[in-house]
Amino acid sequence: MALELDSITVRYGQTAAVSDVSLTVADGEVVALLGPSGCGKSTLLRTIAGLEKPSAGSVRWDGADLAGVPVHRREFGLVFQDGQLFPHRSVAGNVAFGLRMKKVERESRDKRVLSLLELVGLEGYADRRVTQLSGGEQQRVALARALAPSPRLLLLDEPLSALDRALREQLAVDLARLLREAQTTALVVTHDHDEAFTLADRVAIMSRGRIVQVGPPAEVWSSPVDVETAKFLGCNKFVPGSFVGLDVGRVGLRATALRVDPAGALEGVVLERVHRRDHVRLLVEIDGEEYEAVGPMSEIGDRVRLEIDLDGVARIG
Amino acid sequence: MLPLAFLGLFFAWPVLAIITLGLREGGVTTVLFAADTWELVGFTLGQALASTVVAVVAGLPVAFVLARCRIRGLGLVRAAVMVPFVLPTVVVGLAFRTFWPDGGVLPIVLANAFFNVAVVARTVGGLWAHTDRRAEDAARALGASRPRAFLSVVLPALAPAIGSAAAVVFLFCATSFGVVLVLGGSRYRTLETEIYLRTVELFDLSGAAALSLLQFVAVLAVLVLGALARRRRETALALRDREELARRPSGGEWYVVLAAFAVVVALLTPVVGLVTRSLSTRDGWSFAGYVALTTRGDRGTLAVTGIDAALNSVRTAFDATLVALVVGVFSAVVLVGLRRSGSRIAEVLDTALMLPLGVSAVTVGFGYLVTMDALPGDFRTSPLLVPLAQALVVTPLIVRMVLPVLRAVDERLRQAAATLGASPLRVWREVDLPLVGRSLVAAAGFGYVVALGEFGATSFLARPDAPTLPVVIARLMSRPGELNSQMAYAACALLMVVTVGCVLLIERLRVPSSGEF
Numbered sequence: 001m002a003l004e005l006d007s008i009t010v011r012y013g014q015t016a017a018v019s020d021v022s023l024t025v026a027d028g029e030v031v032a033l034l035g036p037s038g039c040g041k042s043t044l045l046r047t048i049a050g051l052e053k054p055s056a057g058s059v060r061w062d063g064a065d066l067a068g069v070p071v072h073r074r075e076f077g078l079v080f081q082d083g084q085l086f087p088h089r090s091v092a093g094n095v096a097f098g099l100r101m102k103k104v105e106r107e108s109r110d111k112r113v114l115s116l117l118e119l120v121g122l123e124g125y126a127d128r129r130v131t132q133l134s135g136g137e138q139q140r141v142a143l144a145r146a147l148a149p150s151p152r153l154l155l156l157d158e159p160l161s162a163l164d165r166a167l168r169e170q171l172a173v174d175l176a177r178l179l180r181e182a183q184t185t186a187l188v189v190t191h192d193h194d195e196a197f198t199l200a201d202r203v204a205i206m207s208r209g210r211i212v213q214v215g216p217p218a219e220v221w222s223s224p225v226d227v228e229t230a231k232f233l234g235c236n237k238f239v240p241g242s243f244v245g246l247d248v249g250r251v252g253l254r255a256t257a258l259r260v261d262p263a264g265a266l267e268g269v270v271l272e273r274v275h276r277r278d279h280v281r282l283l284v285e286i287d288g289e290e291y292e293a294v295g296p297m298s299e300i301g302d303r304v305r306l307e308i309d310l311d312g313v314a315r316i317g
Numbered sequence: 318m319l320p321l322a323f324l325g326l327f328f329a330w331p332v333l334a335i336i337t338l339g340l341r342e343g344g345v346t347t348v349l350f351a352a353d354t355w356e357l358v359g360f361t362l363g364q365a366l367a368s369t370v371v372a373v374v375a376g377l378p379v380a381f382v383l384a385r386c387r388i389r390g391l392g393l394v395r396a397a398v399m400v401p402f403v404l405p406t407v408v409v410g411l412a413f414r415t416f417w418p419d420g421g422v423l424p425i426v427l428a429n430a431f432f433n434v435a436v437v438a439r440t441v442g443g444l445w446a447h448t449d450r451r452a453e454d455a456a457r458a459l460g461a462s463r464p465r466a467f468l469s470v471v472l473p474a475l476a477p478a479i480g481s482a483a484a485v486v487f488l489f490c491a492t493s494f495g496v497v498l499v500l501g502g503s504r505y506r507t508l509e510t511e512i513y514l515r516t517v518e519l520f521d522l523s524g525a526a527a528l529s530l531l532q533f534v535a536v537l538a539v540l541v542l543g544a545l546a547r548r549r550r551e552t553a554l555a556l557r558d559r560e561e562l563a564r565r566p567s568g569g570e571w572y573v574v575l576a577a578f579a580v581v582v583a584l585l586t587p588v589v590g591l592v593t594r595s596l597s598t599r600d601g602w603s604f605a606g607y608v609a610l611t612t613r614g615d616r617g618t619l620a621v622t623g624i625d626a627a628l629n630s631v632r633t634a635f636d637a638t639l640v641a642l643v644v645g646v647f648s649a650v651v652l653v654g655l656r657r658s659g660s661r662i663a664e665v666l667d668t669a670l671m672l673p674l675g676v677s678a679v680t681v682g683f684g685y686l687v688t689m690d691a692l693p694g695d696f697r698t699s700p701l702l703v704p705l706a707q708a709l710v711v712t713p714l715i716v717r718m719v720l721p722v723l724r725a726v727d728e729r730l731r732q733a734a735a736t737l738g739a740s741p742l743r744v745w746r747e748v749d750l751p752l753v754g755r756s757l758v759a760a761a762g763f764g765y766v767v768a769l770g771e772f773g774a775t776s777f778l779a780r781p782d783a784p785t786l787p788v789v790i791a792r793l794m795s796r797p798g799e800l801n802s803q804m805a806y807a808a809c810a811l812l813m814v815v816t817v818g819c820v821l822l823i824e825r826l827r828v829p830s831s832g833e834f
Contacts, residue, residue: 051732071735072743078736084729088751097747101738149738 002027002185003048003153008057010043017043019209020057025153030179030186032196035206036232041189044206045155048187049078061152072101077146081158083138085130091117091141092126098149116144119178136167143175147182154179154186160195172198193233197221205229223315224252235314237291244308250316253291255281257312260295264307270298321666323644323712327705328673331684332533338526338687348527358531361507364422364497365490368429372486373479375430376437378577383438384445386566386574392824397581399820400588400813402435403763405770405787406495408809411794412587413500415594420500428496433486434584440482441475448474463569488539492532494679494773495787499794508532509773513679516686516777529680536676540668588813595806598799606807609800619789620781623808630785630812633775634768637707641764644708645715646757650745652716653723670716673709678773681706685778700783706774711764718760722753762823766816786812 003025010018018040025031033041046052050071059066085094092113099109120140160168176199190196196203197217205213213225224230235252268284282293417424456466494509515525610623655663734744772787779788793805
């Protein structure tokens with residue numbers, strides 16, 4: 001185990017931002033810390049970086065306690081939400097910063113900078129001023145800067161949240177490829193489950209300062225540990241398993257769980273209709289209960305038949 | 318601890334010595350019950366209040382233009398407003414005397430205001446530039462007229478800045494020395510000039526000390542009020558949005574722009590008047606005054622030539638700036654560090670560092686005379702005394718200029734450097750220093766100019782054989798002879814040219830909207 005968090009608690013005065021969190025990240029593994037804003041995930045990340053002191057518990061690397069190791073000796077790279085590039089340095093100057101701190105020779109430093117800029121798709125940007133870059137470009141430079149000194153662990157704090165949607169999705173895919181290719185051990189903090197599932201080998205769900213569930217993305221997605229987690233992961237309706245023909249206690253339904261289909265087993269009345277990017281989302285009434293559903297075009301007031309799609313169903317627990 | 322030690326040795330001790338002197342000799346009671354003391358206090362506060370009002374009224378339109386308008390000649394406005402603030406007080410006094418040869422209350426008030434328009438324009442303008450324009454737009458969209466929106470949205474947002482600027486201006490005016498001395502003569506006296514007169518001409522040390530004590534109490538009160546206002550302002554600044562672009566003025570705003578330019582013209586008038594006066598004699602245009610700078614004045618008024626005094630000024634101000642820069646930057650770094658760790662001491666230290674700004678330079682100079690005998694070596698006659706006193710006057714200004722910039726360095730930027738392997742010292746060198754570098758240079762230039770023009774403390778401490786230019790000017794003015802006054806005006810013009818040159822240089826280096834002054 002590369003990184004080990006052993007029952008970490010971080011307090012600000014009376015309130016505990018992080019309570020009793022234990023987590024491990026294996027060598028080369030990418031773990032996402034996923035949770036709503038204010039759940040303590042950024043605080044946890046800052047604690048690992050050494051920017052906050054845990055009030056209890058320990059951060060260990062390969063078994064060695066890091067309590068006495070200051071930020072600049074931990075060799076953990078950190079990428080902020082908004083880049084935080086050094087405005088007085090060029091793109092190359094930013095990327096080279098960590099290498100200079102490690103006293104890497106000029107020649108190999110320059111080579112490393114160029115190869116990293118190529119890696120993040122910014123060839124030829126070396127001499128640009130960072131203030132002239134777009135948000136996406138800045139974030140790529142921030143990533144290159146953090147990767148340059150080959151950190152033992154890469155910490156990413158909402159690395160894509162400040163970007164607009166199209167760019168975010170594109171960069172998430174790029175970032176996932178990059179982390180895999182460089183075989184980087186990384187911990188990503190995000191509140192966006194798409195982002196977490198794209199990037200991570202394992203996902204840890206945080207809620208009110210605690211980790212409530214850890215697992216591979218598919219497992220967390222299909223069986224959230226409780227109703228709250230299920231809600232955070234997009235379930236908006238909770239019904240007995242028998243409703244969808246499963247032999248489990250409770251299941252959560254996402255909108256995609258019900259699909260308009262003439263051959264469907266259920267029947268409902270369309271109450272509302274909203275156009276989304278690639279489908280139509282409906283609110284239908286079935287036996288006096290309201291459900292969300294997706295479907296081909298239908299008019300408000302129509303009686304429609306609905307089929308259950310188990311991909312949209314999450315087992316609770 | 319270094320800044321505190323410096324403050325303690327070269328500020329607190331002399332001032333305390335004055336206070337005990339005042340208390341011990343029973344001077345306080347005598348002075349407190351004398352009717353003319355209260356007349357003095359009344360006039361001091363009255364003229365300060367009037368000057369503050371004038372400065373605020375004149376400064377607001379300028380603040381608006383600096384913060385909100387995108388028009389040609391903005392750099393010129395900025396520099397023109399700044400020049401009076403750093404002009405030596407004696408020079409300003411003389412400049413106003415070219416228009417009011419007999420002095421009087423009106424020129425005193427106008428001259429004091431003249432100095433401080435810059436403080437109002439810069440302090441208020443600084444906040445104004447960071448205040449989200451959309452609040453005003455929202456008020457307008459909700460049906461408020463332009464003046465209504467200004468009164469109900471903009472003015473309340475600016476109130477803390479106006480309050481703290483007014484407090485500082487009031488302080489400056491209440492302790493203003495050179496201006497009152499030159500324009501008031503013996504008829505109109507404030508606490509500050511009275512302290513000087515009693516010490517230097519009447520040798521009434523205990524009376525002077527008692528008056529210093531009275532002044533110190535008043536200053537402390539105003540400073541505490543100012544600190545409260547500043548605290549409110551900093552919370553306001555924390556709310557600010559990204560600095561938005563200024564736009565071209567429209568409609569009624571042009572009247573404000575016009576008013577601002579009228580203020581600028583009014584500010585430039587005494588300056589132009591002074592230069593004109595330095596070139597005109599009874600016999601027409603002449604460089605006689607400038608030529609006389611190579612001499613010791615009419616019938617040997619001075620112990621050294623004007624040129625020697627000028628060179629001495631340049632050297633002294635350089636030393637003073639160096640000391641002030643070290644102490645000021647160190648204090649600012651400590652203050653920011655303390656504030657980041659959420660310490661309460663930060664606020665106390667912050668206010669303590671402002672004290673020398675408000676305590677009259679005359680009191681400090683007087684205090685040096687009283688205390689410096691006690692130090693090892695012949696400190697009282699040491700050539701270091703003047704630079705140290707000037708450094709004391711300059712340090713608070715440097716702190717005020719560097720502190721906001723230092724504080725504005727994003728903590729996460731420093732953290733990013735740390736995660737990349739930079740030790741705390743390295744972070745300071747690689748991140749903070751390059752980011753505040755320009756404002757450091759600007760602060761140094763600014764401090765240099767202020768030291769160059771410092772008169773209050775210097776007039777006490779400068780030895781006759783090593784006077785600075787402002788001291789020489791005052792001496793020349795106090796002696797009869799046309800050549801003497803001609804020479805004084807020429808010296809003023811010279812001092813002004815140097816000052817303006819420095820200010821223009823600072824303007825080029827200025828980081829947008831940094832610092833208070």
